[in-house]
Amino acid sequence: MPRRDLPPPPPPAHLRAWLDETAVRDDRARFLLDLGRRSLGLGRLLLLWAVSAVFALGWSFVGMGLMAFEEGDPVAFVLGIVFVALGAGVLVPAAFWFAWGARRDRQVHRLLCAWAETTRDPVTDRQVRAPGRSLTWLLASFLVGVAGLWVTFGVAVSARPGQETYGEVAYCMGLGMILWITGLLGLGKAGVHYRWAVRAFRAPRRG
Template sequence: MFRRAPLPPPPPPADVYDWPDLESLLADRAAAMAELQRHGLSVARMLLLWSLGLGAALGWILVSLGLGHFEDRTADYITGLVELVLGVMVLVPAVIGVGFAVARDQAVRERLDAWAELAYDPENDHRLRAGARSAMWLGMSVALCVAGLVLALTGGGQPDSAGLGEVAYLVGIGVIALVIGVLGAIRAVLHQRWAGHVLSPAPERGRGGAHR
């Protein structure tokens, strides 16, 4: 079974700092923050998010096919029921996976904040801005949002003669693509906002505990 790599732990509380000097603290801080950033904006994370979206889309396609069978009085209801059950079995784990991905993103941001609060290290912090990767995340996510919105509007604008399964298929796939795109765009925007606020020079940010 696939297991995700664990996140770097948060820094110890201020009253139990055990770094012998500032250089040791900055070295651990840089290593932890670089690893956390890779967990947040890597290509692998984008592929994982999009894979969860594809899983949800596959599940919704099966659900739509099942709905189409129940709408057609001459269709095989058993086949429609099987498709509905299979669709739910694929869709629900994908949705849960997206929820876990969102929670993991929140944990990454919280630990980045905690490590950033220890000290200010301009020589290493500029590498954490990841402007190119953020732009890639944002560009591809916006493109996915546009595609999802077009599909959803196309499905919603179907004529009355269109079947329930067809409308549900287009609207559902569009909404899934839109949600995945929005999540990716939010991740990129939040990282750049974090970089702009947390990584900017702020002498008062340091707690002073590292110099003991």
């Protein structure tokens, strides 16, 4: 996966007093806008969906393995083992990919907090708040989460003995759970960014 280095942390307060104020403000604007796009940009949303798609692919292999096991045929049993192994081969790297992204998000958030506290710039602060991007994350994640809940509970309620196998039900419910968790993560990220922006860029008290 291609990886770019993150912006550096801001210089300590005792060193900023010796630096050119305009240069510090320009660095703050450039780094905050870059970090804001990394945190809540459209590319980050698509990356979250890409990770979820990989999880769905891995679970599809596992689901095919479960359905093969239910056939009770020796050949199907061997195919089931192959499918489960393929699923594990996809799910394990996806889990590492997800963990890497979560760690990266924490680093970006720490840098956002640090640079936001260095000084104030109304123009930059307004852009970093990004209410439009927050709303996009919120609406898109809400729709994905609703779709996941509909698939999960819809399959559980409509399943009938003799019509759907346990493997088919587990497969569909697993896909629904992946969608639901993806939507929940997106909603949480949008909410965290909004709450942080309100605290970080609120107008200073007078008097």
